Amino acid sequence: MSLLKWLFRRPEVNQQDQQRLQALPAAAMPGEQLLTQQRFVVVDLEATGLHTGRDKILSIGAVTVEHNGIAMGQQFERTLKRREVKVNEAVLIHQIAPSELATGIRPKTALLDFLEFVDDCPLVAFHAGFDQRLLQRELRDFFGYNFKHPFFDLAEVAPLLNPDHCMRQPRMDDWIDYFKLNVMQRHNAAADALATAELLLIFINQAQKQGILTLKQLDTALHNWRRRQGSSM
Amino acid sequence: MSRQDAFAKAGRDAVQQNIQGTLDFFRQFPPFDAMEPAELGLLVENCVLRFYAQGESVISPADGPVEHLYIIKQGRVYGERSKGQDVGDETIFELGVGECFPMAALLGERATRTLHTADEDTFCFLLTKDAFVKLMSRSDTFRDFCVRGISSLLDQVNVQVQNRAAESLGSQISMDTPLSQLSSMREPVTCPASTPLHEAVQTMHEAQVGSIMIANELLQPQGIFTLRDLRRVIADPNTDLRQPMQQVMTPNPFSLSPDATAFDAALAMTERHIAHVCLVRDGKLVGMVSERDLFSLRRVDLVSLARTVRTAPSLEKLVQMRQDVKAMVERMIAHGASPEQVTRLITLLNDHTSCRIIELVLEKHGNPDIKFSWMVFGSEGRKEQTLHTDQDNGILFEAASIEEANAIRQKLLPIAREINVALDDCGFTLCRGNFMAGNAEFCLSRREWLVRYQKMMRDATAQNMQFAGVHFDLRCIWGPEQPCVELHRQVVAMVAADSVFQRVLAESALLNRPPLGGLFRNFTLSKKGAEKDSLDLKVKGLAPFVESMRVLALSQGIEATSTLERIRQLVGRGIIDRLDGDAYAEAYHFIQLIRMQQHHQQAAQGLTYSNLIYPDELNTLDRRILRESFRQAQRIQNSLALRYQL
Numbered sequence: 001m002s003l004l005k006w007l008f009r010r011p012e013v014n015q016q017d018q019q020r021l022q023a024l025p026a027a028a029m030p031g032e033q034l035l036t037q038q039r040f041v042v043v044d045l046e047a048t049g050l051h052t053g054r055d056k057i058l059s060i061g062a063v064t065v066e067h068n069g070i071a072m073g074q075q076f077e078r079t080l081k082r083r084e085v086k087v088n089e090a091v092l093i094h095q096i097a098p099s100e101l102a103t104g105i106r107p108k109t110a111l112l113d114f115l116e117f118v119d120d121c122p123l124v125a126f127h128a129g130f131d132q133r134l135l136q137r138e139l140r141d142f143f144g145y146n147f148k149h150p151f152f153d154l155a156e157v158a159p160l161l162n163p164d165h166c167m168r169q170p171r172m173d174d175w176i177d178y179f180k181l182n183v184m185q186r187h188n189a190a191a192d193a194l195a196t197a198e199l200l201l202i203f204i205n206q207a208q209k210q211g212i213l214t215l216k217q218l219d220t221a222l223h224n225w226r227r228r229q230g231s232s233m
Numbered sequence: 234m235s236r237q238d239a240f241a242k243a244g245r246d247a248v249q250q251n252i253q254g255t256l257d258f259f260r261q262f263p264p265f266d267a268m269e270p271a272e273l274g275l276l277v278e279n280c281v282l283r284f285y286a287q288g289e290s291v292i293s294p295a296d297g298p299v300e301h302l303y304i305i306k307q308g309r310v311y312g313e314r315s316k317g318q319d320v321g322d323e324t325i326f327e328l329g330v331g332e333c334f335p336m337a338a339l340l341g342e343r344a345t346r347t348l349h350t351a352d353e354d355t356f357c358f359l360l361t362k363d364a365f366v367k368l369m370s371r372s373d374t375f376r377d378f379c380v381r382g383i384s385s386l387l388d389q390v391n392v393q394v395q396n397r398a399a400e401s402l403g404s405q406i407s408m409d410t411p412l413s414q415l416s417s418m419r420e421p422v423t424c425p426a427s428t429p430l431h432e433a434v435q436t437m438h439e440a441q442v443g444s445i446m447i448a449n450e451l452l453q454p455q456g457i458f459t460l461r462d463l464r465r466v467i468a469d470p471n472t473d474l475r476q477p478m479q480q481v482m483t484p485n486p487f488s489l490s491p492d493a494t495a496f497d498a499a500l501a502m503t504e505r506h507i508a509h510v511c512l513v514r515d516g517k518l519v520g521m522v523s524e525r526d527l528f529s530l531r532r533v534d535l536v537s538l539a540r541t542v543r544t545a546p547s548l549e550k551l552v553q554m555r556q557d558v559k560a561m562v563e564r565m566i567a568h569g570a571s572p573e574q575v576t577r578l579i580t581l582l583n584d585h586t587s588c589r590i591i592e593l594v595l596e597k598h599g600n601p602d603i604k605f606s607w608m609v610f611g612s613e614g615r616k617e618q619t620l621h622t623d624q625d626n627g628i629l630f631e632a633a634s635i636e637e638a639n640a641i642r643q644k645l646l647p648i649a650r651e652i653n654v655a656l657d658d659c660g661f662t663l664c665r666g667n668f669m670a671g672n673a674e675f676c677l678s679r680r681e682w683l684v685r686y687q688k689m690m691r692d693a694t695a696q697n698m699q700f701a702g703v704h705f706d707l708r709c710i711w712g713p714e715q716p717c718v719e720l721h722r723q724v725v726a727m728v729a730a731d732s733v734f735q736r737v738l739a740e741s742a743l744l745n746r747p748p749l750g751g752l753f754r755n756f757t758l759s760k761k762g763a764e765k766d767s768l769d770l771k772v773k774g775l776a777p778f779v780e781s782m783r784v785l786a787l788s789q790g791i792e793a794t795s796t797l798e799r800i801r802q803l804v805g806r807g808i809i810d811r812l813d814g815d816a817y818a819e820a821y822h823f824i825q826l827i828r829m830q831q832h833h834q835q836a837a838q839g840l841t842y843s844n845l846i847y848p849d850e851l852n853t854l855d856r857r858i859l860r861e862s863f864r865q866a867q868r869i870q871n872s873l874a875l876r877y878q879l
Binding site: 068069070071072073179180181182191194197198201202204205206209 | 254255277278279280281282283284285286289306307354356358359
């Protein structure tokens with residue numbers, strides 16, 4: 001295979017998956033949607049490591065926030081079937097047993113299920129950049145699919161709305177403590193997603209009070225916040 | 234399995250897995266802890282989690298008919314009854330993690346009447362009305378909880394208490410068991426009144442029983458003859474063994490209905506110093522229970538304990554016997570006696586102890602040959618004593634003149650002081666306020682007592698009535714009873730006619746506010762020292778009930794002194810609404826129960842008795858009901874404030 005051909009190769013996708021891919025809606029871009037009515041998909045990925053260029057998704061947990069509430073009955077969790085994965089640190093942290101991975105479902109199906117679950121909605125995560133890049137790469141590798149959905153990063157939203165937090169580079173756990181959240185079982189994709197969703201509920205509430213009412217306004221505020229962070233460094 | 238099915242199944246599994254944590258959350262709280270996993274699954278799947286920042290309204294009357302059941306996942310919500318027609322009822326209450334609201338509005342398909350506001354940042358699960366209805370139809374536990382609310386939880390507590398206590402005893406006999414269901418209830422051995430003594434004794438011997446009933450052909454009981462009677466008869470050298478039973482039996486034996494409880498029988502035996510109770514239905518003898526039947530399983534029994542106390546040869550023996558009294562009380566609690574039963578029993582045993590002490594002291598001093606009555610006040614006067622008790626007593630005697638009264642007083646005071654000290658040795662702590670017979674001000678003639686009460690009422694302030702109020706619950710336990718009854722009657726009549734004094738008493742009853750307040754804390758607790766984070770159950774919990782009922786009862790001229798009896802009579806007279814009365818009685822009952830359990834544990838750990846409780850150490854259920862009970866205390870105080878315009 002020539003280098004050029006290798007660079008522009010298309011992954012093989014069977015017909016059934018192809019149909020499902022084509023039926024997916026395009027992502028809605030941040031506009032005048034009200035935060036209090038918007039459906040958000042809060043996602044938490046467990047992966048074999050932190051290299052978005054080569055690590056693999058082990059499981060996907062997602063919870064939706066819609067009309068300002070978390071629907072407990074509408075949650076998403078898939079463990080992906082990964083035969084080639086070795087037991088490493090990440091596996092231990094997430095407590096996903098290799099046997100569980102072996103019996104998980106076919107990664108392509110899991111990812112398609114997830115895309116259908118997401119629909120055209122924005123995604124939310126803590127340190128969302130990681131989840132975004134990992135998902136984009138995996139979807140490109142598997143389907144050649146360009147995942148353009150906007151991601152909101154709570155690691156940015158949190159200090160934007162709580163400028164007086166006084167923590168140095170707060171992590172997810174720090175914010176959980178800051179808001180005194182009771183988290184049932186951390187490091188399980190679903191429970192982590194639920195904790196993230198609870199944070200999102202708090203932030204939507206705070207945003208209202210600070211005059212940030214729409215997705216567009218939140219996007220702009222984050223953009224300005226990033227610029228300020230950059231200039232102060 | 235089709236692809237669609239597989240997809241649905243994978244989704245379901247995922248949800249099952251995801252909601253596990255939430256299920257575990259619900260399982261910590263009643264009534265969810267008693268629900269089936271499938272029912273809980275239905276609950277969780279239909280829940281939406283919402284966030285309410287501190288100060289935000291969660292649900293209010295303006296929101297219209299209630300569409301959801303709210304269950305607090307985290308945080309705290311306070312409710313405010315909107316003011317309006319029921320001003321006296323206006324309350325503020327708090328709801329904590331695991332609690333549900335607004336139940337009544339949801340069931341009544343109307344808007345809530347309470348403004349629910351987040352007291353701190355709060356997460357609530359919202360269950361849709363449809364799912365709520367579905368859950369009610371599926372789960373008996375849940376339906377029971379929704380309909381009966383806190384009362385259904387009270388039942389749970391009682392079961393819990395009994396189980397806990399029964400564990401250590403390995404016995405489940407309930408003091409509430411009807412006598413007809415006691416396995417040991419026997420067919421009575423009977424004979425006609427004309428039977429010669431020796432024949433009757435032979436019958437007893439053959440049947441191997443300790444007693445025989447004398448009855449006519451219609452089986453109407455006429456008398457009883459026991460082994461104790463036999464000893465008495467044989468001890469007389471002139472006894473004719475052929476004389477008919479009529480002449481040796483104890484006539485008119487004490488009887489109870491077979492529907493009466495084991496407790497009733499035990500109490501009757503203790504009160505009357507008898508060992509047998511015959512069971513009579515429609516005038517006909519149907520059975521017999523002896524103290525052995527009731528207490529066959531126990532080492533120390535109530536009746537013989539009372540008897541031993543009553544005949545104790547020395548003070549030292551009485552002091553030793555306090556241990557047996559404690560053991561007895563523990564068994565009572567273990568066998569599911571209600572707090573009212575237990576406090577009545579303790580009072581009874583304490584009465585016996587006090588009487589015996591008085592007699593022993595008199596024996597030692599040589600009888601001064603003065604008739605006097607020993608009166609008790611406060612909890613003892615109300616028959617509501619627990620093991621943790623102090624003395625409130627006085628002496629009443631008859632005297633024609635001031636000189637005579639002074640002379641008698643001089644003779645009685647040294648004796649009274651010795652009695653006070655002896656009572657102290659037996660565990661009745663000396664009264665800190667010196668409200669005791671050994672104090673010259675509490676050793677008075679009837680006339681002096683009346684004057685004293687008049688003065689007390691004239692000089693009353695809300696503050697001094699906090700301590701002196703107990704004198705309006707009085708009772709005679711030794712000596713002539715009639716003078717005390719007369720005095721009590723006169724005092725009640727005086728108070729009933731004196732609305733100014735009633736108002737002062739009411740004001741005093743409002744001084745001890747139940748510890749709900751502080752508006753937005755679960756309980757308002759002591760902030761300092763060794764008593765940090767504690768609250769006093771007696772002062773803050775029971776006193777509001779006792780004092781409020783005292784004012785209301787006295788104002789109506791009700792002579793009963795027990796708090797529950799006062800509530801019953803006030804309900805009977807329409808002063809208190811029946812539902813309110815039940816709620817007050819239940820709340821009072823519960824606080825007393827918690828207090829007794831605490832004394833029980835303190836005794837087991839060799840600690841001194843204390844009424845201080847640490848709410849954080851209670852289990853969720855107890856803490857919740859305790860708070861609900863304090864709310865009832867708050868309500869009765871509010872209605873008292875309204876009635877006396879305070």
